[in-house]
Amino acid sequence: MSGERARILVVDDEKVIRDSCTRILTTEGHIIKSAENGNIGLEVFREFHPDLVLVDLKMPGKSGMDVLEEIESIDPNVVQIVITGYATVSSAVDAMKRGAYDFIPKPFTPEEILLIVGRGLEKRRLLLESEALKVEHERIRRNMISLVSHELRAPLAATVQYLEVILGGMAGEIPSEAKEMIVRCDIRLQEMLELLRKWLNLATFDSPKMAEHFQDISLSDIATESIELMKSLAEEKKISLILETSKDLPPIKGSKVSLEEIFNNLISNAIKYNKAGGWVKVILYGREEEVWVEISDNGSGIDEEHLSRIFDEFYRVDGRRNAPIKGSGLGLSIVKKMVDAHGGMIDVESKFGEGTTFRIGFPKFFQRQKEG
Numbered sequence: 001m002s003g004e005r006a007r008i009l010v011v012d013d014e015k016v017i018r019d020s021c022t023r024i025l026t027t028e029g030h031i032i033k034s035a036e037n038g039n040i041g042l043e044v045f046r047e048f049h050p051d052l053v054l055v056d057l058k059m060p061g062k063s064g065m066d067v068l069e070e071i072e073s074i075d076p077n078v079v080q081i082v083i084t085g086y087a088t089v090s091s092a093v094d095a096m097k098r099g100a101y102d103f104i105p106k107p108f109t110p111e112e113i114l115l116i117v118g119r120g121l122e123k124r125r126l127l128l129e130s131e132a133l134k135v136e137h138e139r140i141r142r143n144m145i146s147l148v149s150h151e152l153r154a155p156l157a158a159t160v161q162y163l164e165v166i167l168g169g170m171a172g173e174i175p176s177e178a179k180e181m182i183v184r185c186d187i188r189l190q191e192m193l194e195l196l197r198k199w200l201n202l203a204t205f206d207s208p209k210m211a212e213h214f215q216d217i218s219l220s221d222i223a224t225e226s227i228e229l230m231k232s233l234a235e236e237k238k239i240s241l242i243l244e245t246s247k248d249l250p251p252i253k254g255s256k257v258s259l260e261e262i263f264n265n266l267i268s269n270a271i272k273y274n275k276a277g278g279w280v281k282v283i284l285y286g287r288e289e290e291v292w293v294e295i296s297d298n299g300s301g302i303d304e305e306h307l308s309r310i311f312d313e314f315y316r317v318d319g320r321r322n323a324p325i326k327g328s329g330l331g332l333s334i335v336k337k338m339v340d341a342h343g344g345m346i347d348v349e350s351k352f353g354e355g356t357t358f359r360i361g362f363p364k365f366f367q368r369q370k371e372g
């Protein structure tokens, strides 16, 4: 749509309606084309690329409803207005339920059609604007991904490697004071790398693509591996890790890497936000159509007022920069996205000062979500 000049297509079998629409709308500077039946209307539509269509519902041959449906499938951003006789007002309502923007009953005055078309064109302008914003948003997202992975992560990873070579003594003896500082640099840089890894994980996550590669996965294998990985973290805080899994636990359809990510995040949280001497329990069981996972701890618990926000990106209960327990606030948003991608559901129960339980139900038989 350029400036105020819009392209409008009128499809109606009554010549008098086509002519009056053309006359009225041309005076507003719009470009009008018209067609006397649905098939011709669709042909013109494909070549003319209108901003807005006025379609009579009741025409001989192809019905107005079919024409609207085809238009919708070609370009959902075209504004559809239905022209109706008094007898077809209820079908106009049907058409609006299926996506038409408005309707105008016959006969209509010039003022009426100008008003309705004017509103429709405003809607078209908003649709095009939001489409442009989406494209811009996607462009920024891609730039950001490439910046983070090439400009930030790659040099950081190289720096960490150098530090590790130095710490390994490969570049000669290091004075103990300097060594301590290098160790601290190493830890801080590892934290940054972990933040970038998590952010990239979220930003590049493509759930339909992941679902294409789903396999049979044993959640007790994943839980066992994750607990093994977290052992040293737990030992540092003298926290016991307990796994209870029913013997005949059925497999689920899923992605190994993503399921590992889910378990690693939840178990590491249960350790991180726990006290010395606490416990973390992982319980797995099958029930009807689902396999359930419960990860509970007797740690700090989460106050009610924060509970609904912990799955938000970057949200941390203690969000201060110098908070004693470090983290990015991305872990649970990754967990949530990955559980969704497996067709599962997650909820959390927590009591401040007593502990927290995350419960996830995974469907045994994953069904791909239909588009739209």
Ligand SMILES: Nc1ncnc2c1ncn2[C@@H]1O[C@H](COP(=O)(O)OP(=O)(O)OP(=O)(O)O)[C@@H](O)[C@H]1O
Pocket (backbone or CB within 6 Å): 198, 265, 269, 270, 271, 273, 297, 299, 300, 301, 302, 310, 315, 316, 317, 318, 326, 327, 328, 329, 330, 331, 332, 333, 356
């Ligand atoms: N088991 C738990 N016990 C108490 N608080 C928790 C628990 N799990 C999560 N939280 C709270 O929820 C917040 C969000 O968790 P999330 O895993 O998303 O981020 P994070 O742990 O801060 O950072 P990251 O996971 O990137 O290291 C945490 O900051 C913490 O306050």
Ligand SMILES: [Mg+2]
Pocket (backbone or CB within 6 Å): 265, 268, 269, 327, 331, 332
């Ligand atoms: Mg976390």
